[in-house]
Amino acid sequence: MNFKKELAEILFEVLEGAISLHDLELLIEKPKNQAHGDLAFPVFRLAKIKRKSPNVIAQELREQIQSPTFEKVEVVGAYLNLFLNKKLVSEKVVNAIINKKNQFASQNIGNGSNVTIDMSSPNIAKPFSMGHLRSTVIGNAIALIIEKCGYKPIKINHLGDWGTQFGKLITAYKLWGDEEKVKQNPIKELLALYIKFHEEAESSPSLEDDGRAWFKKLEDGNEEALTLWQWFRDESLKEFSKIYQLMNVEFDSYAGEAFYNDKMDRVVQLLEEKQLLVESDQAQVVELLEEELPPCLIKKSDGATLYATRDLAAALYRKENYNFAKSLYVVGHEQSLHFKQLIAVLTKMGYDWAEKMVHVPFGMMLKDGKKMSTRKGKVVLLEEVLNESIAMARHNIEEKNPNLPNKDEVAKQVGVGAVIFHDLKNNRMNDIEFSLEEMLRFEGETGPYVQYTYARACSILRKGKWEAVVLDHAYSTSWEKEWKVISLLMEFSTAIKRASENFDPSQVAKYVVDLAQAFNKYYAEVKVLEESEEQKARLALVYSVTVVLKEGLRLLGVQAPEEM
RNA sequence: GUCCCGAUAGCUCAGCAGGAUAGAGCAACAGUUUCCUAAACUGUAGGUCGGAGGUUCGAAUCCUCUUCGGGACGCCA
Incomplete structure (x- = not known):
């Protein structure tokens, strides 16, 4: 078409x-x-x-x-x-949607090939902040969109469960921690310890050394360190899974940084064999002079590994286990240098698949124009925002549709949908100034607006007793008034294709708003349920719109209630 | 200092493989419900597309320079 x-x-x-x-x-x-x-x-x-x-x-x-x-x-x-030719084209489009239903606009560009997506990746022992929301939501939408295009997405939650920060946390816990308090409120207590550590370290810099020392012990398998680490990790995962459930996000793998602990020796060995490792200030680095990049740090002077070491091991592991056609990293744009270095090092190692790795960057969530910092305790918690949004949705339902049967379920879908949509509707490179007010706006170009449009359309179908039979005959309409909507329905697959090629869910979000706007105008102009010989065609159009709106929202990870 | 992003209406942003009069939403103002969910719809108002050059029949879009804002730049991740 x-x-x-x-x-x-x-x-x-x-x-x-x-x-x-x-x-x-x-x-x-x-x-x-x-x-x-x-x-x-x-x-x-x-x-x-x-x-x-x-x-x-x-x-x-x-x-x-x-x-x-x-x-x-x-x-x-x-x-x-x-x-x-409006009549010819409209009937082609509408009948195609009736036949294919949610398979409409599905494509097989990917031919079933694997695409790994490194996404979400919250840090253990820290709260799930608004910052992590972006990676989670963008990654999830990309997964759904490329799946629609025939790829097989593999969602990997590369948990931040390893690194010097755990040495710091262990140090802090041993100095000021209270087991009972941590058990009662794990994330909050651990965060408090982490913040206190950085406050104290300002005046006594030796704490930093203690932190590094504890991390080294952790890496060397010290039992006390490992037990504490395992405990922190378990508690954190419990908290995270609540949020993932709320947002309807699932992962194929939770292999975080710690998972690669025993796979890094091999990387270091390979680098040595290829004579890429150079000593510099007692640390081991790979020089990237020809690439005009700063050197990539592989081992610290105390022999402990770094972020890059683990990502190298992860890249090798993913290639070997998933044989990816593409490997995406949905990570903030402030890390673009890191990924450039990563790809450069792998290329130097002779892996031509390094060019299949793509950093999918996104702008930051800012607070008062500045980066949010966990260290300074400047974070907004996602769970709180989601709960507020759900409460707001619930309040609106009480006001606008008090007889709705499943209020809580719908409030959840609308509240969560609003937060997700708000994150996805703009170009992912834009920084977002955190504003609860903006996020909880349910009018205009928002998730709830699209959901509401869908609900209205569903309502017409219920009342019009529409049955999606396959129609092989013509409709008695000129499709004049329907034309704007029809021409948008035709563009669904183009929007999906663009979103998939550019890893840009906002293409779908914008499309879905456009379609909702066009439909709402049509809705105000044409009374579908009025008896007329055009009714069958009009119901077919309304049905087509519901199919595409629902599928469009699904691709963004947003649910569509039939009533709200 | 080097590199990477961004700058379009009061605010948030579309448009950026160059095309016909630069579009939405919010906020403001004026309207629409005996009729399919008003979380909607209609209308009014709002712009030297940060600035300067260049390429082109044609530039918000491409190139160069420049200003401003954000970020990154070795033992954090």
Whole structure:
């Protein structure tokens, strides 16, 4: 159902190859102004080749385009404006959706190949902050979108469960910790200890050395260190799983940094064999001079490993176990240097698959224009935000639809949907200033707006007793009033494809808002349930919209209640 | 200092494989419910697309320079 391609092929024939098929497809555009038709072809390029005025060329072309797909071809200046045959196209689209249901717009670009997605990755013993929300939500949406395009996503929660921070935490716990208090409120207590550590370290820098020493012990298998670490980890995971359940996110693997503890020797060995390891200030590094990057630190002067070491081990492990076609890292953009180094080192090691690794960066969640810092206790907790959002949704239901049967369930879907959608609707590179007010807005370009549109459409179908039978006959409508909605329905697969290629869920979020807006306008203009011979066609349109809105929201990780 | 991002309406942002008059939402103002859920819809107002050059028939979009904001730059992750 790609009419752009169809037009390109017609033009290619007519022009006898003056412009390649590929270029033609790029030149054909979708006019912003509906009065300019559904597709347009600017002929400037031809004017140069043919040495005729653009307007003359356009006039000539108009005569030569003969296809039932286009009901009208107009020339305006140097533009060829084409109008699709509304009846033919609309019925094609609507029937395709009725037949394929949620499989509509599914594609098989990926051919079932594996794509690993490193995402979420919260730090153990720290609260799940708004910052981690972004990686979780973006990663989850990318997984769903690429799956729709025929890839097999493998979601990996690369838990931050290893590193010097645990040495610091153990130090702090041994100095000031209270077992009972930690048991009662693990995350909160551990966070308090972590903050206290950094406060105290300001005046007594030797604490930092103690922290590093404890981490070294942990890495060397010291029993006391390991027991504490295991305890912190278990408690943290319990807390995290509550949030993941709330957001409906699941993982294929929880192999975090600690998982690679026994796999790092091999990396170091490989680097040595390839003579890439250099000593520098008692530390082991890989120089990246030709790449014009700073050196990548592999081992600290005390022999302990670093972030990069673990990520190298993880990359090797993932390649060997999942044989990925692509390996994505949904991690904040402040870490882009790290990933450049990582890929550079792997390339130096001779692994050509390093080029299949992609850092998918995103902007930061800011508070008062500044980065949030766990060390200074400047965090906003995701769980609190989600709960507030759910409460707000619940309040709205009480006000607007008090007879709704499953209020709590719907409040959860709407509240959580609002938070997720708010994160996904804009380009992921934009920094987001944290604002509860913004997040809890349920009007305009928001998740609840789209959900509400879906609920209204579902309501029409219920009352209109719509049954999705496969219809092989024509509808008695001209599809004039429906056209805006139809032309958007056609674009669903394009939006998905773009989102998948650019790892950019906001393409789908924007699409779904556009469709909801178009439908709401239609809803205000046309009374579907009024008896008319056009009703069957209109119900088919409403049904099509519900299918696409629901699927679009699903691809973002947002649920769609049928009533709200 | 080097590198990476960003700058479009009062606010939050679309548009950025160059195309026809730069679009939404929020906020403001004025309206719409005997009729499919008003979490909606309609209308008014709001802009030298940070600045300066360049490429082009055509630039918010591409190139160069520049200003401002954010981030990263070896023993944190």
